[in-house]
Amino acid sequence: MQLHISPSWRHVTVLPGKGVREFIKVKVGSRRVSYRMLFYSLLFFTFLLRFVFVLSTIDSIDGDHSKCSSIGCLGKRLGPRILGRRIESKVPEVMYQILDDPVSKDEVQAKTDVPQTLQEFMSEMKQSRLDAKTFALKLREMILLLEKRTRTAKIQEYLYRHVASSSIPKQLHCLALKLANEHSNNAKARLQLPSAELVPALVDNSYFHFVLASDNVLAASVVATSLVKNALRPEKLVLHIITDRKTYSPMQAWFSLHPLDPAIIEVKALHQFDWLSKGKIPVLEAMDKDQRVRSQFRGGSSAIVANNTEKPQVVAAKLQALSPKYNSLMNHIRIHLPELFPSLNKVVFLDDDIVIQTDLSPLWDIDMNGKVNGAVETCKGEDSFVMSKRFKSYLNFSHPLIVQNFDPNECAWAYGMNIFDLEAWRKTNISLTYYHWLEENFKSDLSLWQLGTLPPGLIAFYGHVHVIDPFWHMLGLGYQDNTTLSDAETAGVIHFNGRAKPWLDIAFPQLRPLWAKYIDFSDKFIRGCHIRAS
Numbered sequence: 001m002q003l004h005i006s007p008s009w010r011h012v013t014v015l016p017g018k019g020v021r022e023f024i025k026v027k028v029g030s031r032r033v034s035y036r037m038l039f040y041s042l043l044f045f046t047f048l049l050r051f052v053f054v055l056s057t058i059d060s061i062d063g064d065h066s067k068c069s070s071i072g073c074l075g076k077r078l079g080p081r082i083l084g085r086r087i088e089s090k091v092p093e094v095m096y097q098i099l100d101d102p103v104s105k106d107e108v109q110a111k112t113d114v115p116q117t118l119q120e121f122m123s124e125m126k127q128s129r130l131d132a133k134t135f136a137l138k139l140r141e142m143i144l145l146l147e148k149r150t151r152t153a154k155i156q157e158y159l160y161r162h163v164a165s166s167s168i169p170k171q172l173h174c175l176a177l178k179l180a181n182e183h184s185n186n187a188k189a190r191l192q193l194p195s196a197e198l199v200p201a202l203v204d205n206s207y208f209h210f211v212l213a214s215d216n217v218l219a220a221s222v223v224a225t226s227l228v229k230n231a232l233r234p235e236k237l238v239l240h241i242i243t244d245r246k247t248y249s250p251m252q253a254w255f256s257l258h259p260l261d262p263a264i265i266e267v268k269a270l271h272q273f274d275w276l277s278k279g280k281i282p283v284l285e286a287m288d289k290d291q292r293v294r295s296q297f298r299g300g301s302s303a304i305v306a307n308n309t310e311k312p313q314v315v316a317a318k319l320q321a322l323s324p325k326y327n328s329l330m331n332h333i334r335i336h337l338p339e340l341f342p343s344l345n346k347v348v349f350l351d352d353d354i355v356i357q358t359d360l361s362p363l364w365d366i367d368m369n370g371k372v373n374g375a376v377e378t379c380k381g382e383d384s385f386v387m388s389k390r391f392k393s394y395l396n397f398s399h400p401l402i403v404q405n406f407d408p409n410e411c412a413w414a415y416g417m418n419i420f421d422l423e424a425w426r427k428t429n430i431s432l433t434y435y436h437w438l439e440e441n442f443k444s445d446l447s448l449w450q451l452g453t454l455p456p457g458l459i460a461f462y463g464h465v466h467v468i469d470p471f472w473h474m475l476g477l478g479y480q481d482n483t484t485l486s487d488a489e490t491a492g493v494i495h496f497n498g499r500a501k502p503w504l505d506i507a508f509p510q511l512r513p514l515w516a517k518y519i520d521f522s523d524k525f526i527r528g529c530h531i532r533a534s
Helices: 035-062 070-078 091-100 118-128 132-166 170-185 196-203 217-229 245-257 282-298 300-306 312-321 329-340 361-365 400-405 430-443 454-460 524-528
Strands: 002-005 011-015 024-027 208-213 237-243 264-269 346-350 354-356 373-375 417-421 465-467 493-495
Touching: 118 132, 132 312, 170 217, 170 245, 170 524, 196 237, 196 264, 208 217, 208 329, 217 237, 217 245, 217 354, 237 245, 237 329, 245 264, 329 346, 329 430, 430 454
Parallel strands: 208 237, 208 346, 237 264, 373 465
Antiparallel strands: 002 011, 011 024, 346 417, 354 493, 373 417
């Protein structure tokens, strides 16, 4: 486009472009027209002509010459009511029809010429010059193939993670065996914990009492070490470690040989509690029923993985339900804390996959307002993936029993680091409610919920939860790696809930140092079992 202005500014000529014969000539009056206004008008008019020229050129490239003129094409692009009518392309509709067609079961397997990569697909399209319908068919075939392969890969990943998280690493097995042997041969590994003069502190409510239930010696040592090292008054700490019969000797040997003075450590096996030796124990009956029902209901990991109709996330949830920890006595025992510690008024219960990074004594200053369970809510927070859990995330709201009794949008909370007011608890029927709903779930073939002790906990503690600051409990470090190291370091307690436990090879490498720094890798038992920092 060319613009010619005469020296006197009385004639202005605009040529639209090369090959265009028409031109616009403007004769400017000498006295009545402002030069400034003329100049701005010419700039606008020049831009408009260039805009029309570009749209006309694009329309020519599209090859649709018969349907509109240059001004008409401008109207077509600006809208149905401006300068012309709007003409829609039919190519998208053709593609949508093809892509929306139902997928047959063997559609992908029947094809042998489906492009394997995007590069192959584009090369074939350029060479064949196919129409829109054939293009859509080829694209659909390729997407279906890639979707099938992605699903298979995700399910294999979930299966491998399930196997890895359900197995005992040989290093941990080695550690337990070496400590058990030490317990048998070394009197120093069989010390009474705590010593006789410190036994009164076990029932003294002026101390800060923590409870840890675990059958993992290494994990328990990290929790205990991080608790004591970050305490401002470690001499006021009492840690009650509950374990099972088989782990008692290794656990006692470890804490006998690795004291955490001045803190007080008690190691006690479940069979040593008087309460558990009296009559029928609901938790043991529940575990037995749970194991029988799950073995009949699931059919094992092979049956779950072989199902080709379910989404990978559903397969992952079913595999997780098979985890041994969900049928572990250590996982159920917290519901009996009032009976296990009849002399204590308040305790903080800790899971063995946490790390403590601050002094926890301020938890005793929190006013629970008569509530039983002080916990962090998991429906609010910056991390929308981890902190988006409500009752509907854990309970089956298609079941009438659940629908009639609970609100699906009720905010959930987390186990892992909980303040329990045992005095208030003893005035409620929380434990009875817990076992009532466990029984209802067994009767319904696990259709009320499918995994874990948290769903019955949500029900049993319904209306008895006091929400505490999220600083005290950061979740999700064991099932997603979106949490950065710097963010995790700002939390009071971090929780490796999920499959990627920090003592497993599948742990997230950027987060594992937060756990590993509380292990002395020069210790002879640690070195002897080849336990390494990474």
